[in-house]
Each structure stands twice: as C-alpha cells, then as structure tokens.
Amino acid sequence: EKGNYRHFMQKEIFEQPVVVAQTLRSHLRRVEQTVALPQIDFDLASINRVTIVACGTSFYAGMVAKYWFEQFARLPVDIDVASEFRYRDPVLEPGGLALFISQSGETADTLAALRHCKAAGQTIAVVVNVPTSSMAREADLLLPTHAGPEIGVASTKAFTCQLAVLAALAAHLAVKRGRLTREEEAEIVEQLVETPACLNAALAHDEEIAGMAHLIAPARDVLYLGRGPDYPLALEGALKLKEISYIHAEGYASGEMKHGPIALIDEAVPVIVLAPSGPLFEKTVSNMQEVRARGGKVVLISDAEGIAEAGEGCLATIEMPKVHPLIAPLVYAVPVQLLAYHVAVAKGTDVDQPRNLAKSVTVE
Numbered sequence: 298e299k300g301n302y303r304h305f306m307q308k309e310i311f312e313q314p315v316v317v318a319q320t321l322r323s324h325l326r327r328v329e330q331t332v333a334l335p336q337i338d339f340d341l342a343s344i345n346r347v348t349i350v351a352c353g354t355s356f357y358a359g360m361v362a363k364y365w366f367e368q369f370a371r372l373p374v375d376i377d378v379a380s381e382f383r384y385r386d387p388v389l390e391p392g393g394l395a396l397f398i399s400q401s402g403e404t405a406d407t408l409a410a411l412r413h414c415k416a417a418g419q420t421i422a423v424v425v426n427v428p429t430s431s432m433a434r435e436a437d438l439l440l441p442t443h444a445g446p447e448i449g450v451a452s453t454k455a456f457t458c459q460l461a462v463l464a465a466l467a468a469h470l471a472v473k474r475g476r477l478t479r480e481e482e483a484e485i486v487e488q489l490v491e492t493p494a495c496l497n498a499a500l501a502h503d504e505e506i507a508g509m510a511h512l513i514a515p516a517r518d519v520l521y522l523g524r525g526p527d528y529p530l531a532l533e534g535a536l537k538l539k540e541i542s543y544i545h546a547e548g549y550a551s552g553e554m555k556h557g558p559i560a561l562i563d564e565a566v567p568v569i570v571l572a573p574s575g576p577l578f579e580k581t582v583s584n585m586q587e588v589r590a591r592g593g594k595v596v597l598i599s600d601a602e603g604i605a606e607a608g609e610g611c612l613a614t615i616e617m618p619k620v621h622p623l624i625a626p627l628v629y630a631v632p633v634q635l636l637a638y639h640v641a642v643a644k645g646t647d648v649d650q651p652r653n654l655a656k657s658v659t660v661e
C-alpha cells in the first residue's frame with residue numbers, strides 16, 4: 298500500500314531511515330559497539346581476495362564497497378557486472394571470498410556467477426533483500442538487508458540497506474585482519490548508528506529538490522560527477538534519472554571529464570556534482586570549475602562547508618549534513634533519488650513501472 302504517498306518509489310525513498318536502522322540493528326551490537334555478523338564455520342581472517350559481482354544498482358553498491366574493503370581492511374577487491382564476469386573466465390584462486398549483491402536474489406546473471414564461483418571453490422557471501430531467494434539459499438555467508446518488499450522498479454531503499462550491510466562487513470573484515478583497533482571499530486559503529494538521523498536530514502530537502510525539477514526536466518542530457526566512493530553514486534544518480542525520466546544521463550569520475558566528456562558541455566547540459574567536503578573536495582571542485590568555464594550549469598550537492606567554498610555561481614546547491622566519509626554514500630544517495638523522482642513526476646512518466654523494464658531480471 299502506498300499510504301499517503303503518490304508512488305511506491307516515493308514511499309520507499311522515505312522509508313530509508315527506518316529500514317536502514319533495521320538493517321544496521323541486525324549487523325551491529327550497539328551496547329558493545331562492535332560489528333556482529335552471522336556465525337559461520339570458516340575464518341574470515343583467512344580471506345585473501347574479494348570478488349564482487351552484481352548488476353545495476355546493486356553493482357554500484359559493490360563499487361562503493363570496493364573502496365571500503367580496500368581502505369579499511371586492506372583487502373584486494375575485484376568487481377564486475379555479472380553479465381561480463383560470467384564469460385570472461387575470471388581467475389579465482391583458493392582463499393577467495395566471492396560476494397554477490399542483489400535485491401531480488403534471483404537476477405539470472407548474478408545467480409549464474411554465484412554458481413560459477415561456488416564450483417571454483419570460492420566462499421560465497423550474499424547481500425540480499427529477499428530471504429527466501431535462490432541466492433539466499435546458496436550462500437555460505439548470508440547477509441540480509443531488511444529493506445522490506447521493494448515495489449518500485451527503480452531501486453532505492455534496497456541500495457542504502459545494501460550499503461549499510463557492506464559498511465558493517467568492511468568493518469568486520471578490517472577487525473578480523475587486525476586493521477582496526479577496538480576504538481576505531483567503536484567509532485565506526487557510532488557513525489553507522491548516526492546514519493538514520495542523517496538520512497532524515499537529507500530527506501528534509503525533498504520540497505527544495507522538487508522545486509529544482511524544472512531545471513532538469515527540459516534537458517536532453519545530464520551528467521553526474523563524483524570522486525572516490527561518490528563516483529559510484531554519480532553512476533547511480535545517472536541510472537535513476539535515465540530509468541524513470543528517460544533523460545539521457547551519464548555518471549563519470551570527475552577526473553575523467555577532460556579525457557572526453559567535457560566536449561559535451563554547453564548551457565543545455567546540467568551537471569550534478571557530488572562533493573562532500575574532505576580530502577577529495579578541492580580536486581572535484583576544480584573539475585567542476587572547468588565545467589562552469591565552458592558554460593555548464595552545475596547543481597552542487599555538498600555540505601555547508603563545501604557550498605560556502607564552491608557554491609557561488611552554481612545553478613543550484615543542495616546542502617547535505619556534514620557526515621563521516623564512511624556514511625556519505627548512504628546520505629548522498631537520497632538527493633540523487635529525489636532529483637530523479639521529481640524530474641520523472643514533472644515529465645509525467647510512469648515512475649513505478651518505467652517502460653521496457655522489469656523489477657527482477659530472471660533471463661540473461
């Protein structure tokens with residue numbers, strides 16, 4: 298039931314603080330301030346490599362996780378979309394963890410990749426939203442998201458719940474590998490516990506973002522830029538927009554602009570820049586200024602500090618709360634979801650059932 302909401306997608310966007318909290322509750326021990334994963338009969342400390350496989354939005358969650366696993370756990374990570382992974386004869390050495398991410402747990406290519414990795418002797422971990430799904434049944438380590446049923450074809454709450462589980466897993470792997478002290482683990486748990494409140498703060502910008510829809514709706518092309526863990530968010534923002542508004546959108550790593558895409562920039566191309574303040578901020582802003590110098594119309598999504606520093610002259614700015622870098626991808630997911638949603642509503646498309654798409658892709 299949609300309740301007071303106009304679309305399932307809108308309802309699901311607004312459910313995120315609650316379902317992310319639910320998901321975190323099952324992967325954290327708040328009192329002890331530790332990460333808690335299900336009991337398993339193998340030692341996660343012995344893992345020497347992670348291979349992540351998924352499709353669409355779930356793949357972008359995996360891309361964010363790659364940054365986390367490498368940064369916190371110092372584990373090498375390989376990641377691919379399932380349709381490519383299956384057919385490229387990947388090298389899978391003993392001691393590897395293969396991690397599959399899926400809302401439905403039934404996506405054909407992801408399931409086939411899982412079976413391939415199982416046959417190759419990898420330990421199988423699955424982040425999945427449907428507990429009765431094929432992937433859930435075939436996992437050695439099942440890490441459920443508790444997003445509840447997701448009806449809108451465009452994935453929203455499943456994505457942020459996947460990120461919540463993956464952040465907990467990254468911290469757990471880091472502890473197991475002796476890369477985090479007790480204090481650092483407690484600090485990460487503390488930050489994760491803050492996430493639902495930060496998601497609420499991001500959702501408070503709904504009306505303001507609705508008011509920006511008319512700036513984007515007439516565009517033929519839209520670009521999204523980000524760096525580090527915000528690069529996958531740029532890809533996710535572009536995917537959300539194209540799925541439901543049918544506007545051509547691309548996400549790029551900010552630093553790639555001058556290697557080609559900047560040729561697309563003119564006054565008619567809105568550029569959405571995701572740039573929380575922090576070590577990567579200056580670099581992203583300098584890419585943003587290059588876009589502006591060529592007439593590009595920038596929407597800057599940052600925190601108060603970032604907007605004070607670089608917001609002047611932008612077409613619009615959206616102010617996110619200042620958050621720990623670990624939870625920034627969860628929080629920055631909200632404005633890109635809302636922007637896509639309101640642009641689609643402005644264009645009058647079928648938000649929950651976009652053309653040519655199915656909720657669960659069970660054929661190759």
Ligand code: M6R
Nearest residue numbers: 353354355399400401404451452
């Ligand atoms: O059920 P899954 O997470 O395996 O589905 C993967 C993709 O089909 C899915 O994320 C798709 O990209 C969504 N429509 C994105 O909004």
